[in-house]
Amino acid sequence: MADSACPTDSRRCNYFFLYDGSKVQEEGDPTRAGICFFYPEETPLEQQELLCGQLAGVCQCVSELSRSPVRLLRLRGSKFAVRMKDHFLWAFSCPPDIPDVSVCKLLDQLISLFCFYNGPIRQSYQLHSRADLALRWARYLTHLQGGSSELHHIFSCLRTIDSTHIDPLLLLKAALILQACQRCPLVLAGCILYRGRVVSTQMPPDLTVKVMVHETESYSQQDHRPVANGISSACGTPSSSTGTTPVFLTPAELQALCCPPVNRTCRSHCTPQPPPRPRKSRLLSRTLSDTPPSELDAAKLDPAPTPFLCLSDESCLSPCPSSSQATTPEFSPLHQSENPCTTDAESHDHDLSNEIASCELEEEVVRGKMANGCSKKVELRMDQSKVEARGDLILQNGNGCHTNGYHQEPASDHHSDQSSGDEPPDTSHLKPLSNGAEMPDKEEKKKKEKANIKKDNQERDENRQANMKNSGRKIEVKDREGVGDGEMRENGMGRGESGEGESSEEEQVLLPRALYQHRVRALVLALLVEPHFHSDQAAVEEVSHSSLASLNGLEAHLRTSTPGGPGPHGPYTFAHYDCIQNTLTTNLSGRSVAPQDRSFVRATALLHSHFSQTQTLQEAIVRSAGAAVYSTRSPAQETYFLQHATSVRNSGIPNHLDSAFSLPNKARHRLLKHGVNLL
Amino acid sequence: MASKSSLLKVILLGDGGVGKSSLMNRYVTNKFDTHLFHTIGVEFLNKDLEVDGHMVTMQIWDTAGQERFRSLRTPFYRGSDCCLLTFSVDDSQSFHNLGNWKKEFIYYADVKEPESFPFVVLGNKVDVTERQVSSEEAKQWCLENGNYSYYETSAKDSTNVASAFEEAVRRVLAMEERGEHLIPTDTVNLHRKPRSGASCC
Numbered sequence: 080m081a082d083s084a085c086p087t088d089s090r091r092c093n094y095f096f097l098y099d100g101s102k103v104q105e106e107g108d109p110t111r112a113g114i115c116f117f118y119p120e121e122t123p124l125e126q127q128e129l130l131c132g133q134l135a136g137v138c139q140c141v142s143e144l145s146r147s148p149v150r151l152l153r154l155r156g157s158k159f160a161v162r163m164k165d166h167f168l169w170a171f172s173c174p175p176d177i178p179d180v181s182v183c184k185l186l187d188q189l190i191s192l193f194c195f196y197n198g199p200i201r202q203s204y205q206l207h208s209r210a211d212l213a214l215r216w217a218r219y220l221t222h223l224q225g226g227s228s229e230l231h232h233i234f235s236c237l238r239t240i241d242s243t244h245i246d247p248l249l250l251l252k253a254a255l256i257l258q259a260c261q262r263c264p265l266v267l268a269g270c271i272l273y274r275g276r277v278v279s280t281q282m283p284p285d286l287t288v289k290v291m292v293h294e295t296e297s298y299s300q301q302d303h304r305p306v307a308n309g310i311s312s313a314c315g316t317p318s319s320s321t322g323t324t325p326v327f328l329t330p331a332e333l334q335a336l337c338c339p340p341v342n343r344t345c346r347s348h349c350t351p352q353p354p355p356r357p358r359k360s361r362l363l364s365r366t367l368s369d370t371p372p373s374e375l376d377a378a379k380l381d382p383a384p385t386p387f388l389c390l391s392d393e394s395c396l397s398p399c400p401s402s403s404q405a406t407t408p409e410f411s412p413l414h415q416s417e418n419p420c421t422t423d424a425e426s427h428d429h430d431l432s433n434e435i436a437s438c439e440l441e442e443e444v445v446r447g448k449m450a451n452g453c454s455k456k457v458e459l460r461m462d463q464s465k466v467e468a469r470g471d472l473i474l475q476n477g478n479g480c481h482t483n484g485y486h487q488e489p490a491s492d493h494h495s496d497q498s499s500g501d502e503p504p505d506t507s508h509l510k511p512l513s514n515g516a517e518m519p520d521k522e523e524k525k526k527k528e529k530a531n532i533k534k535d536n537q538e539r540d541e542n543r544q545a546n547m548k549n550s551g552r553k554i555e556v557k558d559r560e561g562v563g564d565g566e567m568r569e570n571g572m573g574r575g576e577s578g579e580g581e582s583s584e585e586e587q588v589l590l591p592r593a594l595y596q597h598r599v600r601a602l603v604l605a606l607l608v609e610p611h612f613h614s615d616q617a618a619v620e621e622v623s624h625s626s627l628a629s630l631n632g633l634e635a636h637l638r639t640s641t642p643g644g645p646g647p648h649g650p651y652t653f654a655h656y657d658c659i660q661n662t663l664t665t666n667l668s669g670r671s672v673a674p675q676d677r678s679f680v681r682a683t684a685l686l687h688s689h690f691s692q693t694q695t696l697q698e699a700i701v702r703s704a705g706a707a708v709y710s711t712r713s714p715a716q717e718t719y720f721l722q723h724a725t726s727v728r729n730s731g732i733p734n735h736l737d738s739a740f741s742l743p744n745k746a747r748h749r750l751l752k753h754g755v756n757l758l
Numbered sequence: 759m760a761s762k763s764s765l766l767k768v769i770l771l772g773d774g775g776v777g778k779s780s781l782m783n784r785y786v787t788n789k790f791d792t793h794l795f796h797t798i799g800v801e802f803l804n805k806d807l808e809v810d811g812h813m814v815t816m817q818i819w820d821t822a823g824q825e826r827f828r829s830l831r832t833p834f835y836r837g838s839d840c841c842l843l844t845f846s847v848d849d850s851q852s853f854h855n856l857g858n859w860k861k862e863f864i865y866y867a868d869v870k871e872p873e874s875f876p877f878v879v880l881g882n883k884v885d886v887t888e889r890q891v892s893s894e895e896a897k898q899w900c901l902e903n904g905n906y907s908y909y910e911t912s913a914k915d916s917t918n919v920a921s922a923f924e925e926a927v928r929r930v931l932a933m934e935e936r937g938e939h940l941i942p943t944d945t946v947n948l949h950r951k952p953r954s955g956a957s958c959c
Binding site for chain 2: 259
């Protein structure tokens with residue numbers, strides 16, 4: 080399976096490996112003992128060892144020197160996106176012409192995909208054999224690489240259905256199906272996919288990508304099965320094409336699902352709801368009506384469901400698990416440092432960061448896409464501010480929902496949340512913890528800082544769940560005191576005593592949920608549900624009844640809508656990337672390799688890379704002797720435009736007759752009819 | 759048993775809001791939802807049932823009644839075995855539109871013999887007290903338009919829903935039986951005739 084990973088697309092991934100440093104501690108330990116997965120799998124073991132050993136060494140060294148995790152390494156002709164956590168090291172290499180930001184994003188996607196389906200990494204390797212997990216890594220790798228065009232790879236964007244060829248009412252229909260499903264309180268959010276493409280989704284893009292992997296898998300499994308679905312009985316039990324699989328969400332993801340932006344204001348005004356969960360379904364869907372506070376919140380604080388869940392929730396919601404006894408005095412200043420005004424923004428030169436020429440840290444560009452969302456982001460921010468301060472950039476992200484627009488709030492919001500006055504009790508609860516005393520000084524300090532920031536975020540999270548606040552906190556505190564540091568071990572996360580696992584413990588907290596999937600031929604309804612959903616016959620039936628007829632209909636509609644060719648190409652090529660929804664609109668046909676298209680793709684990659692590095696850059700033109708690509712961006716979108724068949728009048732010096740200067744105007748006018756508004 | 763079961767396509771047509779989706783849901787899942795949104799385009803559910811000793815799978819197609827969804831629904835008329843023309847007894851306009859629905863169906867379904875095509879007329883919402891269409895009026899219309907069966911139903915309290923759909927099946931089966939008599943006359947049995955005129959090549 081893994082061998083067939085990508086015969087055609089293999090240009091994209093040269094190497095990918097996961098190395099477990101904890102298995103190689105002594106001089107005598109062979110390097111191979113630490114190699115959990117190596118792609119391509121047919122690589123000779125000696126070569127695997129060489130690469131893993133060297134990279135692990137370099138990364139360890141650099142991160143210790145810089146006190147900042149390594150994100151990107153250049154090694155001869157290729158570059159490696161690197162991720163380090165606990166003793167684990169992931170490295171993903173690809174050809175140098177792929178933008179740094181894309182490589183890092185891809186690696187993050189890959190890791191978070193794995194965790195989504197398998198839970199925390201350490202735990203998975205305790206529960207399953209390496210061979211089993213290797214298969215899964217290979218599968219995820221294949222999924223992320225396969226199928227889409229090079230442009231999609233550059234932006235790591237979602238593959239969406241071509242909405243220009245279907246009736247927009249069908250998109251509405253899909254959205255309504257999802258809303259109808261949400262009337263069941265055990266359903267968090269869903270998405271509808273057709274032939275591996277998104278028709279409609281209620282989830283943030285990062286989560287949708289993950290859900291799609293399972294869809295694609297089950298689709299390929301069912302591919303050649305006779306289609307019995309349309310004919311099978313629809314009444315009574317749901318048809319055989321439904322299934323549930325366990326998944327793991329990060330607290331941030333769950334938060335985003337529980338509090339869709341639309342309802343936030345409503346929710347914050349809601350009064351506390353008693354824990355007993357209403358079994359009665361909502362009459363109106365969430366987005367159409369005022370809904371009571373999410374039942375999920377109640378579920379989260381309910382200690383009953385599973386011990387794992389409790390622990391995870393605790394660490395997600397409580398201020399911090401350890402070493403935070405001294406947080407109170409330090410809290411304010413550190414908290415301030417997150418504020419845009421106070422961040423040290425003096426150094427914009429990220430190349431200075433490590434003073435090691437061959438090694439570039441580019442955390443800031445990928446930070447936004449990390450799977451674990453805001454908490455993680457802030458942590459890194461802190462780590463980084465010691466080495467290279469590009470805080471201004473980051474804070475723009477935080478404010479402008481550049482990437483995680485779904486659950487980020489402006490900093491001002493955040494502050495007002497804090498002033499609401501529920502924070503002091505929290506900090507006072509933190510005192511009894513003891514293990515911080517055993518820590519080396521620096522370590523402790525660092526952790527403290529982190530803890531503060533984390534707390535900060537949790538504070539915010541808590542405030543969002545204002546309705547549950549009071550009852551919730553008591554449970555949290557009790558749990559935390561009882562469990563203390565042990566929780567991490569419980570989660571299979573024995574943290575290394577060295578500082579290596581610095582990156583996050585937040586991330587390791589994953590909350591078990593389930594992915595329910597209902598397939599009607601090529602159409603799939605995928606819902607993230609509470610873990611006990613599938614054992615709740617009434618709930619399953621309710622969801623099935625409310626969606627089956629519409630799914631049947633939608634499938635029939637989509638099947639009969641003519642896919643239509645790419646249409647008249649027009650004398651231009653464009654790509655429009657929506658950063659919020661993580662989608663791409665382009666008139667470049669799938670895998671075209673026309674020379675002009677090639678140069679467009681290359682220019683796009685280059686410009687996208689620049690945009691991600693330079694937050695202040697808004698417009699740019701790159702040109703060769705024969706073509707010029709214009710690009711413009713806002714916090715929400717990036718647009719790339721190439722005009723064909725113009726003689727590029729280029730005198731070599733700034734000249735108002737230069738045809739490149741007419742590009743912005745052309746782009747504005749031409750792209751209007753594609754629904755891209757640059758005016 | 760399953761092999762003998764045949765698939766019948768039955769389509770519900772009528773003005774928006776007369777209760778087509780509710781009728782389908784009531785019949786197939788025995789549920790009634792007061793908060794259904796407009797149907798967009800078409801939807802369908804399957805239901806296995808036995809009528810007069812015949813096992814059939816009825817595929818019930820529910821359509822959007824609103825004019826603006828017309829282009830979405832009409833492609834799915836083709837291949838229908840029976841059409842359920844639906845109106846609401848508390849909405850006379852929906853009753854007056856029955857003729858238009860019939861015309862639209864015959865046109866888009868490309869019905870070869872409209873006179874003999876099985877239509878069933880449903881007057882839904884009989885649980886409502888303020889009627890605008892009397893039973894007699896409706897029956898009169900059915901009589902004049904081709905002697906269609908008429909059922910007064912209520913998806914809300916389940917009145918007559920099952921019998922209306924079963925009647926649709928009976929109509930189709932009756933049509934098919936009539937059709938079977940015709941088969942020998944206009945088809946050629948290849949086995950019986952040892953191809954006397956095989957001289958085309």
